[in-house]
Amino acid sequence: MTVPVAFSTPRLTAECIRLAHTAEIFRMHQDPEQMAMLGGVRDEEQSATYMVRALQHWEEFAFGVWMLRDRQSGESAGRVLLRHLLLDGVNELEVGYSLYPAYWGRGLALEAASACMRFARAALPFTSVVALTATDHVRSQQVLRKLGMAFDREIERDGQRLVLFRTGVPDSASGATVPPRST
């Protein structure tokens, strides 16, 4: 199996990020509520840098950021991602999500990220998946726990104190679950 460029869940559709999403990413980065736990709003230049990295990631690894839409209305709902993350010299696989506030509180982050976790298990050669979030981002941490992840450690990144969550990913060959790595 390869990671799909587009997929759908019961309530969302997802498509891999493309240059045509530049304006949508900038709109997302300008929403102070949505960006509050993601380091605050980002300007056009920061959004352009984000786009370049996101496009390069798909090009190089054939997975990355997917843009999400409400399946019923077709409206943009946010984004979800799987990406490489170099952490303390270790190449990790990160899962992440960000929804417009209008889509919060309906279990949609969990729905989108659960699909990503299935792709990670089925198609990517990692024994665990990680996620980074702010120490006080309770909502996000609840999503991570529902995804089967657990607190791994606190880390410092770009001057911010963050928590790293990690899950074991069942080995697709054996069906066994690899326990979280101790650090």
Ligand SMILES: CC(C)(COP(=O)(O)OP(=O)(O)OC[C@H]1O[C@@H](n2cnc3c(N)ncnc32)[C@H](O)[C@@H]1OP(=O)(O)O)[C@@H](O)C(=O)NCCC(=O)NCCS
């Ligand atoms: C953090 C964030 C992703 C949470 O997303 P969310 O979809 O609102 O979170 P959930 O999926 O857990 O839904 C939250 C609540 O919806 C409710 N809910 C309603 N229907 C649901 C369903 N079908 N399934 C699950 N929960 C449902 C639950 O009560 C749940 O609360 P609980 O965990 O106390 O039970 C979202 O607030 C967000 O995108 N924020 C901005 C960006 C951001 O901070 N991203 C994370 C960076 S680390």
